[in-house]
Amino acid sequence: MKIQLSLARVLSCMALVAMSLPAQAAEPAAAAARTSPTTTWVYPLIPKFGGVHPRPDADAQPDPAADYKILVDVISTGADKGKPYASLERLARLVNLLAYSGVPPERMHIVAVLDQRAGAAGLTDAASRKYLKQGNPNLEILHALKKAGVKLLVCGQALAEHGVQDNELDPAVTVTLSALTAPVVYEQQGYHYMQL
Template sequence: MTQAKFAPGSPVIEEFGQAHWIDGAVHLPDANATYRIVFSVSAPGKKPEAPNAGLERVARAVNLYRMSGVTPDRLHCVAVIHGEATSSVLNDSPYQAAHSRPNPNARLIGALQAAGVEISVCAQALIANGFPQDALLPGVTRSLSALTTITLLQKDGYSLMPL
């Protein structure tokens, strides 16, 4: 059982993914290990005016690993967006057409990207939902499908975190 033996670091994503340091917590990430995580984000946002809760959890995970001393070069994260969460990565025009409001996920996605998280959307889900392939927020990549991306990343040593 690994217990905290040092002062916690600061969260890297301050505005999103609120996390709290717990003195004496067990099962802490090893700051000298390398972590590869693929997050499967498929649930829609519960509140149309708020960021998607799955994306918030990605930010929380990044914050917790970084607070535990894991450096950016040892934390590799990919958030695969698909299913009912697909609209989360649309730029404002198509998002507004679908939800009658600007995309509340834009700042969160930008913060995740700045922290080194790749945001990738399932192109099959874009097509199935009738969204334009080129209507994505800056930096969001299109994968052939969530089905193939998740299994390929797992083959490459990524741990799956379904959200």
């Protein structure tokens, strides 16, 4: 009796496995259909920086008819001192993502506050050599961001604290009263806060 019952269980399990085989065989095909497209990078508004991997099939696509008011608090620098800050690359990617989605530049209202250690990105090359003992690798990306319509601010309080003069700043950046008050002022104007 026990042997017959065990044999019945084995046969029952085998039947279940056999029924699931077609479904399991279909899973790799379904997974292959879900794989992302070949990795390519495009630069719709800012050339060379902030590349975008096209995903027209992805969820939460920006609406090209909407206005985007974004205040970006740029605080991080990067590990490689000879390259542009990773946070500025991400800022360029934000601009390029909106552009890739069809948002025209006149609907992008992006203000970036160079805050904390990232404030050094706003120095001229000569000032960077004076204070940091190397040229400023961020100038090219800053100029590209400004050309794309991004307003670049640097904290006036941090400048005073570090003894940096306004004439030691690149013309791409504008001095704001403080990185503490700029978000408050812009949020009152309907800007959404983002930190990089």
